Amino acid sequence: MITGRRLEVTSDRPTQFVDISTRLQDEVTATGLVSGRVYLQSLHTTLGLAVNENEPLLLEDLQGTLERLAPRDVAYHHDDFTRRANIADDEPVNGHAHCRQLLLQPAFTLLVENGRVILGRWQSIFAVELDGPRQRSIALQLDGEFAPSAAACKNDRDRELVELELARQLRVDPESVQLPMRRLVEAGGKRLRPLLVMLSARLGPRQEPLRAAALAAAIELIHDATLVHDDYVDRAGVRRGRPTVAAAEGASQAVAVGDFYFAKATRVIAELGNREVTSTVAAAMETICLSQMDDVRLRGLYPGDFDVYLRVVRGKTAALFAAACRAGAQLSDARPETAEALSQFGDLLGIAFQMADDLLDYSESSGKPRGQDIRERVLSLPLIYATENDRVGPRIRELLAGSVSEEDVGEIQALVSASGALQRVGRDARDLATSAVSQLDAIDVDGIRPVLADLARSAVDRVS
């Protein structure tokens, strides 16, 4: 079996040796590779790879060697833009960095035994930035014999526990509210928020999976209750490939079902008897409601700009991600700094998730009709970026100014796709997911970092 991954690396200096040994081991652990090989490949012409000793003075020596062999301040043909064709506006002066890259490896293979990357006593693995600061990607392939990792097994148990708890919670409810909500819950969904609760609830001394599952299910029900109301507000007919409550049972039922589960989730959380958790979730619910009102009000200024988008998304989507992380940590009596770091992770991940979700409006396989965000004038980052584009922006604004026909929706979608906005949003989402994971660097995440990193990656690499 071969599994592919990407390792995102951020540099903050022009030349920098970034030690990726721990992160690479995390990737191996997360995949459960027991015995085999990891192939690494730099995806950049000014990022090299190296195995050497992580000793600060030696790293200065290595940097000095690169500088002597390919000095920055001599003339390189590559930097003579008058002689080059198709130069981008932001083309860097970096002939020295390309030449230095020749002295390093663009790719190599490492061996894995007993689940550990084999390294000598003094060996560390470096991504060597030669033209930073930048955001970089390294492609990985892991090949060999895999076993389910301990973290992955625990993750599977968490998923199972959340599903059981959700089913148990729903089973006791009156049929009139239970059946429509079950249709929504059983249609799937990624369960990211409840999984964040379960993972965060492992980080304190008080680890009680059943209480964590109750909180996780309640958070999922809050999310689903907001979807039921949102679908009425947005006049959406389909959600997760099935009819919405508003479409199938009618608007009045959608209001009642949303209210019932909003209240029920509040009660379940109150019954846990943890004041911090109750306050965290209540504050998030209020933020979500304020942002939803903001969102509807701003549809008059459609398509909006990035600042408006960020404000609304942070409230509408990221607030519950952040609360799921914080409340899970609080339930386990984790340290305040752990809860805070997890909350920041959730906040950034929530924004990244929404960006990736925006891209699904342009996808055939998302389970909802293409172009729905445009029809309902929902804030959407691809559209915002496309309207900033000099070539297609004016035409998109012109189309959005009037009532938008189906033909217009198709044209807008084509213009957005042609503008490069989808790729830009995809990059932004991946960068934010990377930043989210880096929020965890300062805390002890007790072996779940790879799982959280995996969750972050799956939140932005989506097809549905």
Add this chain to the structure above:
Amino acid sequence: MTGQTEVRQTELGGLESVWESGMEDVYAFYRESAPPRVALAAALVESAVDLQRLGGPAPDPPQLLVGDLCLARASRLLAETGEQALQVGFAQAVERVAAAASAGSRDPGLRDLLLAAIEGAR
């Protein structure tokens, strides 16, 4: 002291018009049997159910969202009291009213349920 000055401005943020269109009177009613924060939470829940016309024709979307905010604000106020019995009692009241509305059965009487929750938490 008027209800308006007793209730901190931040607790009415985004809901000023709801306050002026009747919530102040509802608050005054509950204030006779509950401290300010709890009375406001009860008034918010009543206003939410009223705005969202539970059991009747659906409200327009902006009204629905204002109702959601009332419910969320009430939850936050109750969380700040730290009174678990109140949080549970208020939530159960909304559950019962919403379930009855959804099933088309008799309205269980929100005000009675909320007063019972307040009484039960003493």
